Amino acid sequence: MNTATLPAAALSAAPTLEALYPLLARLSIGAGWDKPEPAMWPQPKQNFLPFHWRYADAAAAFEAASRLVSTEQAERRNLILVNPVAGNIYSTLRTLVVAYQSILPNETARSHRHSPNALRLVLDAGGGAYTTVNAKRIPMHAGDVVLTPSGCWHGHGHDGDRPATWIDYLDVPLVQLLEPIFFEHHPAGIEQPDRVTPDSPFIFSFAATEAGLAAAPVDAQYGRQIELGKPALKTVGLHMMQLAPGMQTAPVRTTANNAYTVVRGEGRTIVDGESFEWRRGDVIAAPAWRPHHHVAGSDAILFRVTDTPVMEALGLLRSA
Ligand code: GTQ
Numbered sequence: 138m139n140t141a142t143l144p145a146a147a148l149s150a151a152p153t154l155e156a157l158y159p160l161l162a163r164l165s166i167g168a169g170w171d172k173p174e175p176a177m178w179p180q181p182k183q184n185f186l187p188f189h190w191r192y193a194d195a196a197a198a199f200e201a202a203s204r205l206v207s208t209e210q211a212e213r214r215n216l217i218l219v220n221p222v223a224g225n226i227y228s229t230l231r232t233l234v235v236a237y238q239s240i241l242p243n244e245t246a247r248s249h250r251h252s253p254n255a256l257r258l259v260l261d262a263g264g265g266a267y268t269t270v271n272a273k274r275i276p277m278h279a280g281d282v283v284l285t286p287s288g289c290w291h292g293h294g295h296d297g298d299r300p301a302t303w304i305d306y307l308d309v310p311l312v313q314l315l316e317p318i319f320f321e322h323h324p325a326g327i328e329q330p331d332r333v334t335p336d337s338p339f340i341f342s343f344a345a346t347e348a349g350l351a352a353a354p355v356d357a358q359y360g361r362q363i364e365l366g367k368p369a370l371k372t373v374g375l376h377m378m379q380l381a382p383g384m385q386t387a388p389v390r391t392t393a394n395n396a397y398t399v400v401r402g403e404g405r406t407i408v409d410g411e412s413f414e415w416r417r418g419d420v421i422a423a424p425a426w427r428p429h430h431h432v433a434g435s436d437a438i439l440f441r442v443t444d445t446p447v448m449e450a451l452g453l454l455r456s457a
């Protein structure tokens with residue numbers, strides 16, 4: 138039953154608030170002055186937890202998973218970075234999910250399309266790994282970033298001879314919250330490419346990133362920073378940051394959610410007082426309103442993935 142009524146007299150004659158509340162509850166109405174919890178608070182709650190995932194752990198897990206699950210069985214051989222906040226079973230941050238993904242030589246990961254936006258950062262690819270986006274085959278090399286915007290067909294394959302690994306970033310948690318999730322398998326199983334395009338609007342090569350960083354000014358909060366796309370996707374902003382050895386960045390506290398991935402070097406990131414020592418391929422979650430900064434141990438490049446475009450478009454971007 139999804140509707141309810143009560144005789145008007147029973148409601149209107151309720152002698153006390155204690156008598157009124159259960160009558161309202163039967164109508165699925167709550168007394169706004171007696172909410173179980175406040176609906177608003179002075180500033181963001183910091184629900185999601187700072188966390189650090191190590192590439193070494195994912196690589197070891199992939200050795201097992203490569204033996205135990207094929208891309209025939211799995212839509213994707215991916216390892217999801219589930220934020221350890223109580224009750225969460227999927228999201229890395231409120232609006233974003235991050236996952237390591239591996240593909241073995243001669244495997245294909247079938248093509249599909251979905252309303253959530255996705256992108257990948259290539260970690261290790263010895264040549265031969267590729268993503269096909271809307272029938273264009275894009276070769277994947279370490280440090281490259283490849284976009285698969287909402288609604289684009291995409292699948293992955295590998296003609297090389299060593300396993301390839303990358304990291305996926307998707308706005309699935311945001312689209313789930315907003316409801317319009319759509320997902321569809323490609324009718325051909327694996328979409329056949331009609332051409333190979335090393336340069337496409339969907340790819341930011343590592344060579345271009347390095348050249349851009351070398352020419353970028355040094356910012357106190359972000360080091361040398363470039364933005365990939367403006368923004369790369371409607372809901373996701375992408376930046377590459379280069380930190381000189383020993384550099385300590387000025388703290389950032391923003392309503393946007395940030396995921397940092399180590400492209401190069403070693404150092405640590407301090408999120409809300411917790412220090413995480415990182416190396417190449419590691420991921421650090423810096424959730425909304427958690428103050429954080431970085432200390433580079435060596436020359437370091439961090440890939441910063443954020444929901445800033447969402448906050449900005451909605452007028453909700455603030456920093457302190
Ligand atoms: O490669 O298409 O990690 O659709 C999660 C969902 C990867 C992908 C993920 C996906 C993909």
Ligand code: FE2
Nearest residue numbers: 249251255291
């Ligand atoms: Fe996908």
